[in-house]
Amino acid sequence: MPFINIKMAGPEPTSEQKEQIIQEVTDTMVRVLGKNKERVMVMLETLKDDDIGVGGKSIKKIKEESK
Amino acid sequence: MPFINIKMAGPEPTSEQKEQIIQEVTDTMVRVLGKNKERVMVMLETLKDDDIGVGGKSIKKIKEESK
Amino acid sequence: MPFINIKMAGPEPTSEQKEQIIQEVTDTMVRVLGKNKERVMVMLETLKDDDIGVGGKSIKKIKEESK
Amino acid sequence: MPFINIKMAGPEPTSEQKEQIIQEVTDTMVRVLGKNKERVMVMLETLKDDDIGVGGKSIKKIKEESK
Amino acid sequence: MPFINIKMAGPEPTSEQKEQIIQEVTDTMVRVLGKNKERVMVMLETLKDDDIGVGGKSIKKIKEESK
């Protein structure tokens, strides 16, 4: 029954990286909590740099200012 | 006040299917809980097959392995 | 694979009402989109009146002002 | 630690508008609750008009019917 | 149509603080994006210190280690 939603900044992970993440976080839920592997649902979402902010600034602005 | 967020794998529903889903889940909240129809908000999100995992594998991988 | 998250104001639905909502929204996804019933996950969350706001005011305040 | 997720209908805000929203909601959390500015995370998501419903109809349909 | 979900660590804000946050983030969406005030929905969720992690540690552990 665990639902794991991972929202992150780009660059978008490759399919292989996504597969690795899905496998590892599922394994964590099964090993640590004994959850039923078939019932673990994972959803990944990659957002654009100007859609994410930390410390009051978008990632886009933070990256521009660090050039 | 109900907020209903539906995240799902593709293929992306047609506009007609989306309209049907919005209408039905709204009706459920109104009929079962007496909620104010005008205050029911529904948001649909369709994700790519490699962004969703079940049982430790992405939908993409599950589909490839079932060919 | 559909994940349906329903956040709402109280009063908290009864177990019977929750069962009805889970059944109906699952049926909508199966009937309208042909989704696999066993893969439809629904999560309900009831929030307190001062944790929800519409039109710039909390539900708590709206209810107090309508007395 | 606050995580602020804002989902909205289009048109997609400009980068400048996104920057303004990120700055303002972060400031609100810092000023009202004394949160650590560097720990405030904001994520913005713009959805298509047929992916959002209010009152049992999609925004797309509402806009079409109001022409 | 904007839906704003704010998840945060405790202590839980007072009702007055919640009212202030709801009002301010709603005002931001109306002023910056011209959204319809009556359609802006805000939901606040306060989580326990051991339910939130940053940098690989829970807030609970971070607070314990900083004593």
Place this chain on the structure above:
Amino acid sequence: MPFINIKMAGPEPTSEQKEQIIQEVTDTMVRVLGKNKERVMVMLETLKDDDIGVGGKSIKKIKEESK
């Protein structure tokens, strides 16, 4: 920047289990995607059995029927 939200059925994990989950999913994001550990935010939410449904039934009902 990754935000990881894990919603699950009870029983609620112990603080030690929560610590383990936070540490492991954070490590996955750092190792697989090279994310900045200090920017990885994890939020855990445990829901009651009648608030979660799979296959059109609540966990509560599934457990009752399996007795």
